[in-house]
Amino acid sequence: xxxxxxxxxxxxxxxxxxxxxxxxxxxxxxxxxxxxxxxxxxxxxxxxxxxxxxxxxxxxxxxxxxxxxxxxxxxxxxxxxxxxxxxxxxxxxxxxxxxxxxxxxxxxxxxxxxxxxxxxxxxxxxxxxxxxxxxxxxxxxxxxxxxxxxxxxxxxxxxxxxxxxxxxxxxxxxxxxxxxxxxxxxxxxxxxxxxxxxxxxxxxxxxxxxxxxxxxxxxxxxxxxxxxxxxxxxxxxxxxxxxxx
Amino acid sequence: xxxxxxxxxxxxxxxxxxxxxxxxxxxxxxxxxxxxxxxxxxxxxxxxxxxxxxxxxxxxxxxxxxxxxxxxxxxxxxxxxxxxxxxx
Numbered sequence: 602x603x604x605x606x607x608x609x610x611x612x613x614x615x616x617x618x619x620x621x622x623x624x625x626x627x628x629x630x631x632x633x634x635x636x637x638x639x640x641x642x643x644x645x646x647x648x649x650x651x652x653x654x655x656x657x658x659x660x661x662x663x664x665x666x667x668x669x670x671x672x673x674x675x676x677x678x679x680x681x682x683x684x685x686x687x688x689x690x691x692x693x694x695x696x697x698x699x700x701x702x703x704x705x706x707x708x709x710x711x712x713x714x715x716x717x718x719x720x721x722x723x724x725x726x727x728x729x730x731x732x733x734x735x736x737x738x739x740x741x742x743x744x745x746x747x748x749x750x751x752x753x754x755x756x757x758x759x760x761x762x763x764x765x766x767x768x769x770x771x772x773x774x775x776x777x778x779x780x781x782x783x784x785x786x787x788x789x790x791x792x793x794x795x796x797x798x799x800x801x802x803x804x805x806x807x808x809x810x811x812x813x814x815x816x817x818x819x820x821x822x823x824x825x826x827x828x829x830x831x832x833x834x835x836x837x838x839x840x841x842x843x844x845x846x
Numbered sequence: 847x848x849x850x851x852x853x854x855x856x857x858x859x860x861x862x863x864x865x866x867x868x869x870x871x872x873x874x875x876x877x878x879x880x881x882x883x884x885x886x887x888x889x890x891x892x893x894x895x896x897x898x899x900x901x902x903x904x905x906x907x908x909x910x911x912x913x914x915x916x917x918x919x920x921x922x923x924x925x926x927x928x929x930x931x932x933x934x
Contacts, residue, residue: 656855663857667850671892671919673900771852771922778855783921787852791921794890794902802904808926 651779664786672793678835683827686747686789688796746824747792749785752815753807761825763812767804769795847911849878851887851920858919866913879908879918887920 669677672686680686743764746754752766771791772781783791795803812818849862862878864871883889883906890902891911905911911918 653855660855660857664852667852667858667919671900671902768926769924770926772925773852773854773922775853777853780854781922782854783852784854784857787857787921790919791852791924794892794919794921795888795904795924797901798890798904803924806924806926 653778656778657784660784661786664784664790668786668790668793671790675835676793679828679831680786680789683824683831684748685824686793687828688745688747688793689741690743690745691741691797691800745796746821747789747796748816749788750782752810753792753796754812754816754821756821756825761822763818763821766810766812766814766816767807768810768815769803769807847875847915848917849875849882849920850917851882852922861920876908879911882920883907886923888923889918889920891915891918 665681668680672680676686676688740758742757743755744758745767746756748754750770752768754766755764756762757764769792771783771788773783774781782788792803812821847864847866848860850858851861853859861882862875864875866872866875879889889905889911891905892900893903893912893915894900903910903912905918
């Protein structure tokens, strides 16, 4: 009894399969097409255009032209050659201790060429933006290294001592191509504009950390050494051109 | 004067352009300026000091923009970042 029933079931399945196969062959490509269209529609609706190296390269070229037209010639050459900018701190002549600033020596002794600078007491515990007075040679007491899409690094130019990292981003939540990141040169320009225009506001909005949190201190020291070499070569070239003239 | 905005995947885009001395064009500039400000953007005007050094000036209203400014650049407001630049 079981055997004939099984045979009948197999026969029925085979017949149904034969009948359904042509229809399946016709509808499968249509189904695949519909699924692809649905995926594309979802893709566009969510703004996920994917990473396009050509588009990003063109955007970066435009951004570099804008950066070049805004910053000082030396700063542009620095970014072009080294990949980062140095922004000098705006000098505030707060020579008296009445403003709460205290003199601190950034390295062990003056024999190594370090110079005493004044740092506000609250900055030492990392709770407020660093505020220093100008050093005796008139050089700004601190400066910033501005990298694209990395924290801003504050350091003492006279000693190379690293002070803080200021983690700051300029996310564009409209995400026109799925990413909130500005082109590299635009990110540097945004930091430069914010630092030169309103340093306190930018520093207040940033997350402050001790050096080494995100940017490798060894890399920063190497960058500072590259910067010194670059400035020396540049000064040598300008001196040479003056002599030639 | 041109109102520019920094944008991912674009570089800068021109939002409005006109002569501030022409009332109709000034109105368009002001409207573009307000739109960006309402969207939470920061605005800066690249300037040059008398000693030749270049810097920027943040502006919070169109009245703050120097009449002879060539460009006003809008960019997203700063936020404390901590991702180390991994979002690509």
